[in-house]
Amino acid sequence: MxxxxxxxxxxxxxxxxxxxxxxxxxxxxxxxxxxxQDILEAIKSRKWTWAGHISRRKDNRWSSTLTHWTPYGRKRNRGRQRKRWRDELQNYWGEVNWYQQAQNRGTWRHHAEAFILQWIDNG
Structure with missing residues (x-):
């Protein structure tokens, strides 16, 4: 895509x-x-900002709930995307929980550029 x-x-x-x-x-x-502006750079930047916003919410809105929801024992259907929305964030942070990292705005903003640059083609 x-x-x-x-x-x-x-x-x-x-x-x-x-x-x-x-x-x-x-x-x-x-x-x-x-x-x-490169379309991928804009998408990833907005995704990073939205993920930080969602993770810092304290109420139980559906957007926060669905971000962490995993269906029980189900595979994704044929033709569906293999990666979920949060998979890129988890891959960037590795074993560290991205949801907890986003609680600190300074750390989150510091890592924003690195997250975006890993997707930009330098050629």
Whole structure:
């Protein structure tokens, strides 16, 4: 899904500049010309912010409850995403509970850029 979003964004940026693949311009050059934020960077940044917001809630709203809910003994159906929303956060923190780390806003903000940069393609 991420590759599809990135490809769609590159195509839109080429359309903005009215160039084609035959012009042989790199995606990096095109991004410099359009000065548009990378879609994956925006998504991951908003995800990180939302995860911190959800984890610091003290009431029992459905968004907080569903973030931690795991279905009992069920596999994901065919065609569904393999990873859940929280899996990226758990992979970033490793064995540490991301939910507890988000309670400290300073630590959470400090790690935001590192979380986002691990998904950005440098090429």
């Amino acid at each position: 991420e590759r599809k979003l990135a490809a769609a964004q590159h195509n839109m940026e080429r359309s903005i500049l009215n160039i084609t693949y035959k012009d042989r311009n790199t995606n990096k050059w095109i991004r410099e010309q359009t000065q548009v």
